[in-house]
Ligand SMILES: Nc1ncnc2c1ncn2[C@@H]1O[C@H](COP(=O)(O)OP(=O)(O)OP(=O)(O)O)[C@@H](O)[C@H]1O
C-alpha cells in the first residue's frame with residue numbers, strides 16, 4: 443500500500459539549561475494510508491516529542507530536528523517546511539488529539555465555535571452549512587444532544603465528553619492522519635473503552651490513518667494492527683501487534699508484556715521493569731537497555747545493535763515484518 447507517513451532517521455534534540463536532551467535519536471516509522479500504528483513505551487521515551495515533530499509543533503526556541511532527519515507525508519518532506527505550510531497541513535491533513543483536553547480546547551469558546559473555527563479554516567465559510575456540520579460531527583462522536591453539546595464550554599463537560607469534543611474538533615478538517623497521544627489517560631475504565639471504541643469506529647468509517655500513542659500495551663493492542671515499541675528515543679521493536687504481544691523479541695518489550703499480563707490477573711504481583719529509564723541527556727553506550735537487561739552481555743554494553751529481523755526480508759524495513767534492536771535474538 444502507498445506510504446502515507448514515512449519517517450527516517452528522525453533525531454529531535456531539545457536544548458535545556460542543563461544540557462541537550464536527545465529526545466528522539468534515530469527513529470524510523472512507516473504508516474500506510476488508512477492504517478493504524480501503535481507507539482508504546484515508558485514515560486520519557488519520546489512519544490509526545492514524536493507526535494509534535496510530525497506536526498511541527500515543537501517548542502521553537504529549544505527544539506531542533508537534526509540534519510539527516512526525514513518525515514515524509516504523502517511523499518512531501520515536512521522537515522524544514524515553513525511554518526505557514528505546516529499550518530495549512532495541520533487540521534486538514536494531520537490532526538492530533540492530546541493527552542490533556544483542557545489544554546487543547548479553548549476555554550472561552552463553546553465546543554460548537556471551536557469546531558466551526560476548524561471547519562472555516564479548512565473547508566467552507568461559517569454559516570448554516572457549517573452549523574449543520576457541527577451537529578453531524580457531535581452526533582458522530584456520540585453527543586446524545588448535539589445542539590446542547592455545541593453550546594457547551596469545555597469546563598462544563600465530563601472527562602469523557604471532553605475527549606469526544608476534542609475528537610470532533612480534530613475531525614472537523616477531515617484529516618487523513620490522526621495522531622492520538624494518550625487520548626484516554628485519566629478516564630475511568632468504562633469511559634476509556636467507550637472512547638477507544640469510538641476512535642476505532644471513526645478510523646474505519648473514515649478510512650483515516652491513526653498513529654496511536656500510549657504507555658499501555660493493553661490499549662495499543664485494541665487499537666493498532668502494528669506496534670512500534672519506543673525506548674530511549676529509538677524504536678527498539680516493531681511488528682504486527684499480535685506477534686509483539688505473544689512473541690516479543692526485545693527484553694524491554696517482554697517487560698512491558700509482563701506488566702500487561704499482571705493487569706489482567708490481579709492476584710499476581712505487578713512486575714514493573716527493574717531499574718529506571720535512562721536520562722535523555724546521556725543515553726547508555728551500546729544497547730540503551732543494557733543497564734536494565736537481565737540478559738545483557740559484554741557486546742550489549744559496547745556495541746549498539748542494529749534492527750534485526752525475524753522474517754524473510756533482510757535487513758528489516760520499517761512497516762514490514764517483525765524486528766528488534768537486540769543482540770540476543772537470532773536475526774539477520
Ligand atoms: N520542552 C522540553 N524541554 C526539555 N526537555 C523536554 C521537553 N519536552 C520533553 N523533554 C524531554 O524529552 C524526553 C522525551 O519526552 P516525551 O515527552 O516525548 O516523552 P513521552 O514518551 O511522551 O513521555 P510520557 O509517557 O511521560 O508522556 C524526556 O526526557 C523529556 O524529559
Ligand SMILES: [Mg+2]
Nearest residue numbers: 489490491623
Ligand atoms: Mg507524552
